[in-house]
Amino acid sequence: MTKPFYIIGFMGTGKSSLKQYLAKSNHVIDLDELFETHTGMDIPAYFDRYGEAAFRLQESRLLQNARADYIVTGGGIVEREANMEWMREQGVIITLDLPFEACWERIKDSDRPLVRNGKAAVHTLYERRRPLYARANHVLDASLCTEAIAHTLNQLKEVEG
Numbered sequence: 001m002t003k004p005f006y007i008i009g010f011m012g013t014g015k016s017s018l019k020q021y022l023a024k025s026n027h028v029i030d031l032d033e034l035f036e037t038h039t040g041m042d043i044p045a046y047f048d049r050y051g052e053a054a055f056r057l058q059e060s061r062l063l064q065n066a067r068a069d070y071i072v073t074g075g076g077i078v079e080r081e082a083n084m085e086w087m088r089e090q091g092v093i094i095t096l097d098l099p100f101e102a103c104w105e106r107i108k109d110s111d112r113p114l115v116r117n118g119k120a121a122v123h124t125l126y127e128r129r130r131p132l133y134a135r136a137n138h139v140l141d142a143s144l145c146t147e148a149i150a151h152t153l154n155q156l157k158e159v160e161g
């Protein structure tokens with residue numbers, strides 16, 4: 001197994017969509033998918049029942065147990081400094097970067113629990129998290145098509161993985 005590439009970025013930057021385009025020889029884990037398999041609940045239902053703090057605790061646990069070539073995270077992984085430290089120690093952090101309006105267009109009709117707080121609240125969250133995503137080893141332009149982003153990742157993996 002290679003050094004893990006941790007894919008981070010705000011909701012809607014296209015992290016989860018990458019899976020099908022990454023090299024087939026690579027093992028890819030999406031922490032949100034893993035979360036839903038482990039808990040047997042979808043994320044909106046989990047937020048409703050147990051709240052965001054409980055979600056963050058489970059998310060950190062899953063992060064620390066995940067072993068794969070690519071570990072696709074949820075947008076809030078940057079909320080805990082310990083998660084950032086873990087990812088930096090273990091592997092390479094890659095941010096998908098996209099302006100807020102484009103993220104919002106992609107997520108506004110989805111069932112993501114934080115989207116229910118409305119556009120202004122999500123914008124505030126975006127601004128607060130922006131410096132955290134900027135701390136990655138690499139920042140990629142997420143306005144490109146998924147295939148192009150995956151291609152760049154596959155190339156980076158050959159050099160750094």
Ligand SMILES: Nc1ncnc2c1ncn2[C@@H]1O[C@H](COP(=O)(O)OP(=O)(O)O)[C@@H](O)[C@H]1O
Pocket residue numbers: 009010011012013014015016017018106107142143144145146
């Ligand atoms: N590169 C892209 N270009 C255009 N639309 C995209 C791209 N990547 C993802 N999308 C769309 O944006 C939405 C959110 O994508 P998703 O992969 O779930 O993002 P994330 O996991 O970062 O929240 C989906 O509707 C998806 O089809």
Ligand SMILES: O=C(O)C1=C[C@@H](OP(=O)(O)O)[C@@H](O)[C@H](O)C1
Pocket residue numbers: 009010011012015016032043073074075076077112113114
């Ligand atoms: O930004 C966040 O706090 C969240 C992002 C979501 O994942 P995506 O970034 O894949 O949408 C998911 O983990 C949860 O709804 C919380």
Ligand SMILES: [Mg+2]
Pocket residue numbers: 015016017032073074
């Ligand atoms: Mg996702």
